Structure formats: structure tokens, C-alpha cells
Amino acid sequence: MINQFLVAxxxxxxxxxxxxxxxxxxxxxxxxxxxxxxxxxxxSLSNPIWMLLVRHLIPLANRIPFGSGYFTRFCYTGWxxxxxxxxxxxxxxxxxxxxxxxxxxxxxxxxxxSDIIRRERQGEFERPVELLAMLDVFGPNLSxxxxxxxxxxxxxxxxxxxxxxxxxxxxxSLRQSKQMLEYWKQAGExxxxxxxSDTRTIALDVLLYAGFGKAFDFEGIRKKPSxxxxxxxxxxxxxxxxxxxxxxxxxKVLQRLSFIPGLGRLAEATVQFKKYMTDLFEEGQEKSNLQxxxxxxxxxxxxxxxxxxxxxxVLGNMFVYNFAGHDTTxxxxxxxxxxxSANPDVQDWISEEINHVLNGRDxxxxxxxxxxxxxxxxxxxxxxxxxxxxxxxxxKTSEHxxxxxxxxxNEVTVPANTLIVLNLNAFQTHPRYWGxxxxxxxxxxxxxxxxxxxxxxxxELMSPTKGSFIPWGxxxxxxxxxKFAQVEHVGIMSAIFADHYVVPVQERGxxxxxxxxxxxxxxxxxxxxxxLQMFNPERAALQWRKRx
Ligand code: HEM
Numbered sequence: 001m002i003n004q005f006l007v008a009x010x011x012x013x014x015x016x017x018x019x020x021x022x023x024x025x026x027x028x029x030x031x032x033x034x035x036x037x038x039x040x041x042x043x044s045l046s047n048p049i050w051m052l053l054v055r056h057l058i059p060l061a062n063r064i065p066f067g068s069g070y071f072t073r074f075c076y077t078g079w080x081x082x083x084x085x086x087x088x089x090x091x092x093x094x095x096x097x098x099x100x101x102x103x104x105x106x107x108x109x110x111x112x113x114s115d116i117i118r119r120e121r122q123g124e125f126e127r128p129v130e131l132l133a134m135l136d137v138f139g140p141n142l143s144x145x146x147x148x149x150x151x152x153x154x155x156x157x158x159x160x161x162x163x164x165x166x167x168x169x170x171x172x173s174l175r176q177s178k179q180m181l182e183y184w185k186q187a188g189e190x191x192x193x194x195x196x197s198d199t200r201t202i203a204l205d206v207l208l209y210a211g212f213g214k215a216f217d218f219e220g221i222r223k224k225p226s227x228x229x230x231x232x233x234x235x236x237x238x239x240x241x242x243x244x245x246x247x248x249x250x251x252k253v254l255q256r257l258s259f260i261p262g263l264g265r266l267a268e269a270t271v272q273f274k275k276y277m278t279d280l281f282e283e284g285q286e287k288s289n290l291q292x293x294x295x296x297x298x299x300x301x302x303x304x305x306x307x308x309x310x311x312x313x314v315l316g317n318m319f320v321y322n323f324a325g326h327d328t329t330x331x332x333x334x335x336x337x338x339x340x341s342a343n344p345d346v347q348d349w350i351s352e353e354i355n356h357v358l359n360g361r362d363x364x365x366x367x368x369x370x371x372x373x374x375x376x377x378x379x380x381x382x383x384x385x386x387x388x389x390x391x392x393x394x395x396k397t398s399e400h401x402x403x404x405x406x407x408x409x410n411e412v413t414v415p416a417n418t419l420i421v422l423n424l425n426a427f428q429t430h431p432r433y434w435g436x437x438x439x440x441x442x443x444x445x446x447x448x449x450x451x452x453x454x455x456x457x458x459x460e461l462m463s464p465t466k467g468s469f470i471p472w473g474x475x476x477x478x479x480x481x482x483k484f485a486q487v488e489h490v491g492i493m494s495a496i497f498a499d500h501y502v503v504p505v506q507e508r509g510x511x512x513x514x515x516x517x518x519x520x521x522x523x524x525x526x527x528x529x530x531x532l533q534m535f536n537p538e539r540a541a542l543q544w545r546k547r548x
Pocket of ligand 1: 391
């Protein structure tokens with residue numbers, strides 16, 4: 001009996017090891033034919049179990065006195081952030097990482113990026129939907145399907161992201177900002193440490209209003225209850241924070257393991273969130289004769305009247321729009337507030353534009369029609385997503401067929417089932433496209449004609465090299481919430497920075513410069529959770545003051 005147990009105990013790891021070695025050998029042989037630099041990694045970064053373990057393993061590996069080679073540099077999801085394109089400066093515009101699972105070709109050439117995006121429309125280089133399987137927790141949705149299914153779901157959902165909806169986004173962003181600013185000011189000289197949680201709240205509130213017709217007042221983060229019914233907001237946050245674990249276990253196993261401390265709350269969050277979405281959908285059905293037009297009414301219409309979507313697809317899409325529209329904007333806002341606090345000159349620069357547009361009016365009275373005039377304010381968003389791109393990269397696949405691609409100046413045949421990583425974080429900072437200071441946060445780089453006072457109206461946003469700046473993707477699968485995110489961000493900035501500014505609270509022994517440098521370090525201490533985010537944003541206390 002013991003012998004049988006020992007054999008089973010040994011057979012599984014040995015079997016896994018052999019199959020990994022075989023995978024590495026097979027993939028290495030295929031990679032050699034590409035003629036581009038090869039990096040061999042012993043693990044598949046997209047393996048959910050590895051994704052859960054790696055955060056604990058890397059700090060241990062960092063202690064190895066003689067170094068760990070590629071391991072600590074490349075063997076975790078989101079290594080691109082710390083690297084900021086250095087790998088491409090070392091290995092070239094294209095290199096391939098060989099893993100036991102698949103080969104991943106990393107690309108940092110704007111021409112190749114544009115070529116891949118163009119050919120995605122023709123069915124080449126599609127999104128590898130299996131890597132996004134975690135987004136299917138509540139049902140199939142447009143993020144994880146291709147072809148006719150994708151077209152149908154995209155048509156039923158994305159059309160609501162129109163100018164009428166942008167007007168709602170703008171108005172709600174201004175309203176919420178006023179409340180958030182008041183809340184932040186209450187913290188007084190000790191400053192607010194909850195910037196990142198509060199930006200999650202405001203992002204969700206704007207989304208719920210513009211997408212689902214639900215209006216809430218802004219409520220700053222309070223102590224999260226450890227018992228009692230979980231709110232929509234907290235359920236969504238818990239699910240997003242633990243999406244990898246949910247994927248690794250699957251919702252059903254999660255329910256069965258809910259007796260384990262910690263998992264119980266997560267299991268409850270998934271049940272409650274599904275219930276909230278179902279309730280919203282049913283509420284929408286009752287109101288389906290109303291003239292309201294938003295994401296929810298479109299989903300209801302598509303499911304009930306037009307019979308275009310199944311009930312599971314409605315829930316799946318409600319979740320995916322919540323996911324895609326919430327943390328992306330929330331994290332971007334959090335980075336922006338911290339970066340602005342460390343860059344008072346940029347605050348003055350956008351305040352000048354905002355006050356020029358407002359021309360003495362209350363910031364909150366500005367209409368959406370004036371959005372295009374906020375070019376400097378929009379450039380702050382561009383600069384933040386350029387350097388702190390929430391996705392870090394866009395992944396495409398050659399699917400079942402070999403494809404020709406120009407890599408490092410040569411036409412090569414990319415084998416079937418190869419992943420191609422458009423390394424956003426690299427080409428959005430590369431000196432070839434962004435100059436020597438491409439890694440610095442400098443929103444002024446976006447404005448072409450310098451001017452102040454009355455010349456502000458003549459300023460233009462510069463157009464980067466095609467394919468070198470695509471934080472919202474481009475082409476067929478481009479983000480349907482791009483304008484939504486821009487309107488929200490600019491609305492919030494314009495409402496707050498017209499008559500207020502923000503400074504980092506100095507810690508004992510710090511002067512202004514060192515407090516600013518510390519805040520920059522906090523933004524750099526980031527990594528991929530589900531998206532790119534700061535690990536310890538609460539370490540930055542920010543004090544809000546009224547401009548004189
Ligand atoms: C700063 C904010 C945001 C960024 C940087 C961002 C970025 C992106 C990117 C890069 C993609 C994938 C494009 C591709 O694969 O080629 C995407 C897809 C998507 N985004 Fe966004 N996004 C943001 C905000 C939003 C918002 C506010 C919403 C909705 C309210 C949204 C909804 C979606 C959806 C539904 C998809 C999937 C589209 C599809 O597969 O057809 N995003 N986004």
C-alpha cells in the first residue's frame with residue numbers, strides 16, 4: 001500500500017517534469033528556425049498554478065548569491081513592466097521565449113505591430129482567447145470568442161458607447177469628483193492614503209451610472225465588513241483581485257472549499273455578484289419600455305426582444321464590461337494622482353488649460369461639448385497609460401496555421417500555435433519612438449505648439465509614430481470603452497485641478513523633493529495582478545489644498 005502511494009507520489013512529478021522537458025525540446029527546435037534570439041524559460045507563464053506561486057518564489061530566487069539567470073527577470077507574468085523594453089535593446093526588436101507550453105515571440109517594432117493588427121481583420125493573428133478563460137466565470141462574452149459570435153456580441157454591446165453615453169460619463173464624473181475631493185480634503189494635513197481604493201469607487205460609480213443607469217453618491221473607502229452581505233462593489237473587487245485563483249479552482253470547486261477561511265468570502269462574492277447581475281437584468285427587463293439607452297438596456301433588448309443573446313451571455317458580458325471598464329480606469333486614475341502630486345509643474349500646466357477653458361465658470365458647470373478643448377489634460381492620461389499600461393502587452397496567436405512575418409528585418413515563417421506578444425510597455429517607451437527620456441513621465445511631450453494664456457487654443461496633440469502607442473489596442477478588437485475612459489479621466493481631472501492641487505505628505509526627515517521621489521518609487525513598485533497596479537499605494541499620503 002505504502003509502495004503504491006510512493007509510486008503515485010513520484011510518478012506525477014516525474015511525469016510532469018518529463019512532459020515539460022519534452023515541450024521545451026520540441027519548442028526549442030521550432031524556435032531555432034525563426035532565426036531570432038532565443039530565451040529558454042523552464043515554466044509556462046500563463047499556467048494559473050504558476051501564476052499563484054511565482055510571487056512567493058521570485059523573492060526567494062532573488063536571494064541566490066550567484067544569481068538566477070533569466071528566472072527572476074523573465075519568469076513571471078508582467079516582467080515587462082520592470083524591464084521597460086531593455087530586453088529589446090539587448091536582444092533586438094523581436095526575440096522568442098521558449099517555454100514548455102508554447103513559444104512566445106516578443107515584438108517591439110511599430111511597423112510589425114501595425115502589420116499584425118491589420119492582418120487580425122483578415123483572420124490572421126487572432127486573440128488567443130484561451131488565455132482569457134478566467135473572464136468566462138459568469139458566462140461567455142465578447143472578450144473570449146471569435147468570428148460570428150464575437151461580431152454578434154460586439155454589435156449588441158459596443159453600440160451603446162456613443163456620444164450620448166459619453167455625455168452621461170462626463171456629467172457623472174464631474175459630480176462624483178466634487179464628492180471625492182470633499183472626502184479627500186477631510187483628511188486634512190495628515191493626507192489621504194486611500195487614493196487607489198477611492199479611484200476604484202469613482203470608476204465603478206461612473207460605470208454603474210453610464211452603463212447600468214444606477215446612481216450612487218461617492219462614498220470613501222470604509223472598513224470592509226468581514227461579515228454580513230457583501231456589496232456589489234466589494235464582490236466585484238474581490239473577484240477581480242482573486243480572478244487567477246477562481247480560474248485555477250473553478251467556481252464549483254471554490255463553492256465546495258468555502259469552509260476554508262478566506263475562500264468562503266470569495267465563494268460568497270461570486271454567488272452574490274451573479275445575483276446582483278441577475279437582479280440588474282431583471283430590473284432592466286421591467287423597465288424595458290423606458291427610453292433609457294445604456295449598456296444594460298441594450299443587453300436586455302438583445303436578449304429579450306431580439307433574441308440575439310442568451311441569458312448566460314448577458315451575464316458574461318455584464319461581468320466583462322465591469323471588469324474591462326473598472327480596474328483599467330481606476331488604476332490609471334490612481335497612478336495619475338500620485339504622479340501629479342510628485343510633479344507640481346504639470347499640475348500648474350493643466351490647471352492653466354482648465355481655467356482657460358472654464359473662463360471663470362464653476363468647474364462642475366462645464367458641458368461635455370468642451371471635452372475636445374482639454375488637450376493638456378488628455379495628454380496626462382496618454383502619458384500615464386504610455387508608461388503604466390494596464391495590460392502591458394497585447395497577445396495574438398498564429399492559430400492553426402504558419403504565418404509569414406517580418407522579424408528583425410527578415411521574412412520568417414512563424415509556426416502554428418505560436419503566441420505573438422505586442423510588447424506595449426517596450427515600444428511605448430522605446431527611445432526610437434519616444435527619445436532619450438522615453439521612460440520619464442512628461443505629459444508636455446504630447447503638445448506640439450507651446451503657448452500659454454490665449455495661445456492655448458492653438459495647441460495640438462502630437463501624433464506618435466503609427467503602431468508605437470496603442471494602449472487601447474487598435475483595429476478589429478480595439479477597446480470599445482476608449483472614449484469612455486478618456487472622457488471620464490479628463491472630466492475628473494478638470495473638476496479637481498481647476499481650483500485645487502495636491503502634495504505628498506512629508507514623512508519625518510523628508511523634504512519636498514524626497515517626498516516626491518518616494519511617491520515616484522511607490523508608482524514604480526508595481527506589478528501584474530490581473531492588470532498592472534501599485535503594490536502599496538497606501539504608502540503615499542496625499543494632501544489636497546485649494547489654489548489661491
Ligand atoms: C484606461 C482605460 C482602458 C484601457 C487602457 C483599455 C484597454 C483595452 C485594450 C488594450 C483592449 C484589448 C484590445 C485588443 O485586444 O486589441 C481592451 C478591450 C476591451 N475593453 Fe478596454 N480599456 C480601458 C477602458 C475600458 C472601458 C472604460 C470599458 C467599458 C466601459 C472597456 C471595455 C472593453 C471591452 C469590453 C474590451 C473587449 C473588446 C473585444 O474583445 O471586442 N475598456 N481594452
